[in-house]
Amino acid sequence: xxxxxxxxxxxxxxxxxxxxxxxxxxxxxxxxHFTKYTIMQKSKFLPRGRKDRTMVLVDIRETKSAKAADxxxxxxxxxxxxxxxILRAMIKDQHVSDEQISATGLTRDAIDDLxxxxxAAKFGCFFFGMGLSMTRGKHMNSASLLMLAAEMNxxxxxxxxxxxxxxxxxxxxxxxxxxxxxxxxxxxxxxYPRYNxxxxxTVDVLVRGDCDAAFIIGAxxxxxMPQPAIDHLARIPTIVLDPHIxxxxxxARVHITTAPQGIAAPGTAxxxxxxxxxxxxxxKSPYPSDxxxxxxxxxxxxxxxxxxxxxxxxxxxxxxxxxx
Amino acid sequence: MLRITGGKVYDPANGIDGQVKDxxxxxxxxxxxxxxxxxxxxxxxxxxxxxxxxxxxxxAGGAINFARAMTPEDxxxxxxxIRTKSRRSGLGGMAPxxxxxxxxxxxxxxTTVNEAAVPxxxxxxxxxxxxxxxxxDKASLTLMANNEIMLDQMEKGEFxxxxxxxxxxxxxxxxxxIKAVNPGGxxxxxxxxxxxxxxxxxxxxxxxxxxxIVTQLARICDELGLPHPIHLHCNNLGAPGNISTTLDTLxxxxxxxxxxxxxxxxxxxxxxxxxxxxxxxxxxEYFNTHPNLTTDAGAVLFGDTxxxxxxxxxxxxxxxxxxxxxxxxxxxxxxxxxxxxxxxxPSNLVNAVQWAAGLELLLLIRDPWxxxxxxxxxxxxxxxxxxxxxxxxxxxxxxxxxxxxLPSKVKGRITLPEVDREYTLYEVAISMSAGPARxxxxxxxxxxxxxxxxxxxIYEENADVEQMFGHPRYVIKGGEVVLEDGDIRETPxxxxxxVRPQIDAGIDDFMRPLFEDCYTMQFExxxxxxxxxxxxxxxxxxxxxx
Ligand SMILES: [Zn+2]
Numbered sequence: 006x007x008x009x010x011x012x013x014x015x016x017x018x019x020x021x022x023x024x025x026x027x028x029x030x031x032x033x034x035x036x037x038h039f040t041k042y043t044i045m046q047k048s049k050f051l052p053r054g055r056k057d058r059t060m061v062l063v064d065i066r067e068t069k070s071a072k073a074a075d076x077x078x079x080x081x082x083x084x085x086x087x088x089x090x091i092l093r094a095m096i097k098d099q100h101v102s103d104e105q106i107s108a109t110g111l112t113r114d115a116i117d118d119l120x121x122x123x124x125a126a127k128f129g130c131f132f133f134g135m136g137l138s139m140t141r142g143k144h145m146n147s148a149s150l151l152m153l154a155a156e157m158n159x160x161x162x163x164x165x166x167x168x169x170x171x172x173x174x175x176x177x178x179x180x181x182x183x184x185x186x187x188x189x190x191x192x193x194x195x196x197y198p199r200y201n202x203x204x205x206x207t208v209d210v211l212v213r214g215d216c217d218a219a220f221i222i223g224a225x226x227x228x229x230m231p232q233p234a235i236d237h238l239a240r241i242p243t244i245v246l247d248p249h250i251x252x253x254x255x256x257a258r259v260h261i262t263t264a265p266q267g268i269a270a271p272g273t274a275x276x277x278x279x280x281x282x283x284x285x286x287x288x289k290s291p292y293p294s295d296x297x298x299x300x301x302x303x304x305x306x307x308x309x310x311x312x313x314x315x316x317x318x319x320x321x322x323x324x325x326x327x328x329x
Numbered sequence: 330m331l332r333i334t335g336g337k338v339y340d341p342a343n344g345i346d347g348q349v350k351d352x353x354x355x356x357x358x359x360x361x362x363x364x365x366x367x368x369x370x371x372x373x374x375x376x377x378x379x380x381x382x383x384x385x386x387x388x389a390g391g392a393i394n395f396a397r398a399m400t401p402e403d404x405x406x407x408x409x410x411i412r413t414k415s416r417r418s419g420l421g422g423m424a425p426x427x428x429x430x431x432x433x434x435x436x437x438x439x440t441t442v443n444e445a446a447v448p449x450x451x452x453x454x455x456x457x458x459x460x461x462x463x464x465x466d467k468a469s470l471t472l473m474a475n476n477e478i479m480l481d482q483m484e485k486g487e488f489x490x491x492x493x494x495x496x497x498x499x500x501x502x503x504x505x506x507i508k509a510v511n512p513g514g515x516x517x518x519x520x521x522x523x524x525x526x527x528x529x530x531x532x533x534x535x536x537x538x539x540x541x542i543v544t545q546l547a548r549i550c551d552e553l554g555l556p557h558p559i560h561l562h563c564n565n566l567g568a569p570g571n572i573s574t575t576l577d578t579l580x581x582x583x584x585x586x587x588x589x590x591x592x593x594x595x596x597x598x599x600x601x602x603x604x605x606x607x608x609x610x611x612x613x614e615y616f617n618t619h620p621n622l623t624t625d626a627g628a629v630l631f632g633d634t635x636x637x638x639x640x641x642x643x644x645x646x647x648x649x650x651x652x653x654x655x656x657x658x659x660x661x662x663x664x665x666x667x668x669x670x671x672x673x674x675p676s677n678l679v680n681a682v683q684w685a686a687g688l689e690l691l692l693l694i695r696d697p698w699x700x701x702x703x704x705x706x707x708x709x710x711x712x713x714x715x716x717x718x719x720x721x722x723x724x725x726x727x728x729x730x731x732x733x734x735l736p737s738k739v740k741g742r743i744t745l746p747e748v749d750r751e752y753t754l755y756e757v758a759i760s761m762s763a764g765p766a767r768x769x770x771x772x773x774x775x776x777x778x779x780x781x782x783x784x785x786x787i788y789e790e791n792a793d794v795e796q797m798f799g800h801p802r803y804v805i806k807g808g809e810v811v812l813e814d815g816d817i818r819e820t821p822x823x824x825x826x827x828v829r830p831q832i833d834a835g836i837d838d839f840m841r842p843l844f845e846d847c848y849t850m851q852f853e854x855x856x857x858x859x860x861x862x863x864x865x866x867x868x869x870x871x872x873x874x875x
Contacts, residue, residue: 008399008654008668013450015661015849020519042849049846050533127520155655158645162521164659182397183389183427183458186404186420197409197418198426200401273453279391279658281453283854311414 007148010155012130012164013278014042020050020162023126027063027150028085029134029168032070038168039073043132050127059122063088064136078119081110083141089149093156096120124160131165138167169277172223173266176275211237219243222295223266227252246295261298264290272296330356330367331808336377336787339754341763342776346755352377354783358807361779370803370810372787378758379775380440380784380806381715384765385560385590385625386706388430389444389458389469391451392637392666395656396424396707399668400635415820423635423670423707431463432817433713438786438801440823441766441774444469445508445560445590446639448660450848452502453857459825460863464811466782466823468769470560471502472639472664474509474542475516477533478843483545484537490839492549496830497840499553501856505769505826505868506557507550508590510639511564512542515665523642525565527577539564540581547585553830554872556770558586566643569599572608579615579622586873588768591627591705593687599742605679606742607686613693616700623768624694625703628687628718629680630710631673638708641665662847673710678742681735683709685743688721688728692750697759698767715761716798722752722760723794757798770868771826783808824864831870 017024024043031038039045047054062074063085071077080088088109091101095116106113123129131154138147150165157163169175178188185191185198192198192205203209207226210216211234218241227235228251235256243257254260264270269290273281293301331354338350353364387393397404400423407422410429419429434442442462447455447469459467473479473495482491495507513524513531524531527540547559559582565574575595579587589595596612599605616622638644641657644667648655656668673680687709694700702719706712721728725748732739732746740746752760766775773781785805791797804812811819844852859865 008648008656009395010655010657012657012659013661013849015450015847016519016659018849019661019847155648155657158521162519164657179394179454180457182394183461184417184419186397186422186424186426187401188398193412193418195409196411198404198420200404273457275454279454280451280850281457282850283453283858285854 008155009151010158010164011166011278013280014276016128016164017130018042018046019048020128021130022051022057023059023061023122023129025061025063025129025131026070026074026168027131027133028136028138028140029132030064030068030070030136031132031134031168032068032073034134034170035168038132043130044073059126061119061122076119078111078115081108084109085137085140085146086142086149089146089153091116092120093149093153096124096153096156096160123157123163126161126163129157129161129163131163132168133165134168166278173274175277175279176273176281179275179279208234214240217241221253221257222246222299225251225253227256246298248292262292263295263298264292266295270294270296330354330364331783331805331810332364332367332369333372333377333785333787333805334369336372336375338377338777339758340379340777341755341759342379342767343778345777352777352785354805354808356808358783358809360777360781360783368810370787374790375802376754376788376790376797377777378438378786378788379762379766379777380786380804381434381438381761382765382769382771382775383434383439383442383703383706383712384588384701384768385445385627385703386442386712387444387446387637387708388425388442388706389427389462390447390455391658392446392639392668393424393707394454394458395658395666396635396637396668397426399654399656400424400670403633403635416817421713423633423711425711425713427458427461428463431465431820435464435804435806435811436817437713437715437799438788438804439465439712439761440784440786440804440806441466441468441771443467443505443769446470446472446510447502447504447508448472448663448666449498449502449855450660450663452504453861456503456825456857456862460822462823463820464806464823466774466826468505468557468771468826469502470506470508470557471499471504472510473498473507474512474546475514475664477516477662477847478840480513480516480531480534480537480542481843483541484534488545488548491545492552493833493836494840495546495549496553496832497836500829500832503827503857503859503862503865505828506555506560507546508560508562509543509546510562510664511566511643512546513537513539514564515639515641518641518665519659525568526574527564527581529564540577543578544581544585547582547587551585551873554870555828555830556868556870557768558588560588560590562590562638562640563595566594566638566640567647569597569601569605571595571597572611575612576615579619582622583619585621587622589622589624591703591708592624592690592700593627593629593683593709594705596686596690597682602679605682607682607689607744609686609689609693610744613690616694617696620696620699623699623701623764624690625701625705625765626687626691627703627705627709628691629673629683630704630714630717631675631680631684632710633670633672634707634710635668635670636708637666637668639664639666641667643667644669647671661849675734676736678736678738681739682742685732685735685739685745688718689744689748691718691722691760692748693744697752697756698764700760701765701768702760716795719752719757719761719798720794723757725749725751822863824866825862826866826868827862828870829867
């Protein structure tokens with residue numbers, strides 16, 4: 006199991022005649038999603054726009070997004086994984102009992118209808134939000150939906166994409182991957198990147214009190230992390246780069262005010278489909294950009310004596326690759 | 330300034346085959362007749378080659394970065410690069426991280442690499458990654474054969490328009506040339522289909538066939554005068570019996586220059602996996618009689634790797650065959666991309682045929698200026714395993730020894746047992762450097778002549794070929810000693826090659842409405858700004874007549 010079958014948002018705009026939002030509320034959280042990418046757009050393959058597309062919303066409650074949906078399926082809280090597993094079985098005509106179906110809060114007719122529509126689609130797409138990825142089952146829910154999308158390709162074209170938010174989290178993820186091989190939760194303690202979410206993730210390192218300094222850009226952990234993590238941030242020298250006063254900046258030893266990205270500082274942001282978008286600032290700011298501050302700190306550090314032993318003595322540097 | 334004295338020099342671009350000769354490099358990093366001072370490397374008894382040139386590899390951009398995300402289990406067991414004063418940390422393995430990629434290539438004596446598959450839409454990302462690959466010079470190729478705006482023009486018979494569209498995209502991507510992957514087939518994959526043969530219909534088009542795309546793109550590359558011709562990944566990759574598709578493709582390239590990527594994957598006979606066999610003899614014979622063509626082997630080595638290609642439908646098939654993880658990313662209007670981890674096993678009949686076929690092509694195509702060392706990294710194996718292939722090419726006895734591990738059923742399906750040819754050092758130098766440099770149109774690379782770039786690799790002569798090529802004594806990049814005694818000493822930033830073909834003034838106005846129709850970003854934001862490239866080097870375009 007694993008992998009991801011996806012596309013850029015333009016493919017959805019051009020081709021998706023069947024769209025499922027699962028555990029997300031784009032009407033309120035990604036308000037431009039419907040109009041720019043998914044249900045409202047006309048294209049050469051879908052000339053009638055909205056009329057050529059079917060939208061299904063799967064969620065535990067009827068949010069504002071339900072108004073935009075052709076079909077709303079109310080899944081029982083905590084039963085997403087079960088519902089996805091049932092779908093994975095039933096698309097392959099495997100038997101699922103009535104009790105198993107009713108436990109999800111849906112009827113057999115509703116599921117049969119959904120599968121019929123999924124298979125009849127020319128191009129289907131699942132978008133999934135935090136209602137799926139951050140509730141009971143967490144990454145297992147996301148993984149099973151990704152598998153469902155992959156398996157649907159035995160019948161028709163299907164893709165899946167997470168609805169990511171919060172600034173440029175995708176950009177951070179992309180760059181960490183090309184520089185270290187991993188998206189987040191990375192430790193450089195041994196001089197090379199190691200990955201273990203749950204051990205090296207920021208929150209875990211802070212809660213354990215493993216770090217003796219913190220440097221924070223583009224995030225406000227003081228507002229979202231558990232209290233022991235926040236306590237540790239207050240205990241150690243914490244440096245914050247942020248255009249605003251935040252919970253974290255209040256407890257930091259140093260707060261450097263920076264120009265807001267995209268508004269007064271240029272750069273690149275990666276969209277949720279991992280496409281890089283250039284940011285062109287509309288305003289000028291008296292403050293430096295994050296990039297400039299980091300560059301100046303780096304230059305200052307470079308003037309100090311190097312603190313690691315000379316790599317030439319390192320026994321591991323040209324060690325043999327493992328390959329079976 | 331640098332002087333290299335007393336070495337046995339292999340410089341095929343200038344016909345020098347092992348003569349003892351001194352080399353001098355000036356402060357501009359180029360070869361000159363003499364230098365007034367500076368360091369002298371005494372290479373007496375050593376072997377001097379031009380720095381390696383990889384004509385086809387995948388080292389930067391959305392696809393390889395997707396592969397990195399999909400293979401954390403490999404990162405954990407692989408070679409770690411520990412941070413030092415001059416080097417950044419990273420990981421080797423199947424899909425090495427960017428800094429490690431530069432150290433691994435340079436550590437092996439390669440100084441120029443060509444990233445062979447870039448969607449324009451994410452070219453900005455690719456250039457950012459390329460900037461993070463130190464030491465080596467870089468070029469990149471734009472994926473064009475499934476670009477719907479271009480295909481629409483071809484369908485209408487508007488060849489000149491199609492050519493202008495291609496030129497516009499090339500400059501927008503800030504890239505060096507054109508890559509064609511499964512022409513028409515990837516476009517068809519957008520609705521879950523493929524186009525396997527040259528006359529197959531393409532979803533969404535009435536008249537246009539893959540064959541038309543191949544011929545027209547080859548002509549476009551020639552007429553735009555790109556230094557590198559069309560770089561073609563043929564239709565029907567990997568499938569038993571695909572030799573007929575490949576030969577059919579080559580016929581349609583007559584009268585044009587072309588580079589055929591990873592031919593090994595396109596040289597199979599049989600009509601199913603059980604009957605699959607190597608048809609490299611037929612393919613090699615075509616190359617032997619058609620000097621307009623070059624190719625790289627796309628050789629396979631046994632072991633673990635991760636396959637990545639713009640050929641989405643093939644990757645779906647591979648996923649179904651192996652049950653391994655499957656990554657797929659369709660890119661609006663332009664192309665696709667698929668990723669599947671894979672293990673080549675000597676006990677597997679299909680893999681055994683593939684292993685033999687890659688070596689056969691390198692040995693059966695007579696002119697080494699036509700066939701180059703490659704594994705289509707990471708598809709057939711990782712680039713850092715090239716010394717293993719050199720060993721196989723240079724030693725027929727070693728090949729026979731390796732063939733003992735293959736299943737007995739492979740008998741009669743491969744030609745390798747009958748091939749006695751062994752590469753000379755001169756031929757190795759062509760295959761890994763001079764040949765690919767010439768095919769890329771990089772005349773100042775893979776060449777130790779006056780005025781060329783001072784990229785040199787110096788080996789200590791060693792009967793153990795793998796050891797010798799895997800661990801050079803010195804690597805010099807642009808006159809700078811970057812590796813000495815097995816250790817990376819300097820990590821200069823390499824150049825990025827690109828072209829600026831002739832573009833009609835009105836093309837922006839023509840492109841804008843078509844663009845806005847299918848893309849989801851602003852027209853003005855789409856082209857990569859030249860400022861984003863570190864050390865850009867714009868190469869001349871000179872139209873070639875057919
Ligand atoms: Zn390739």
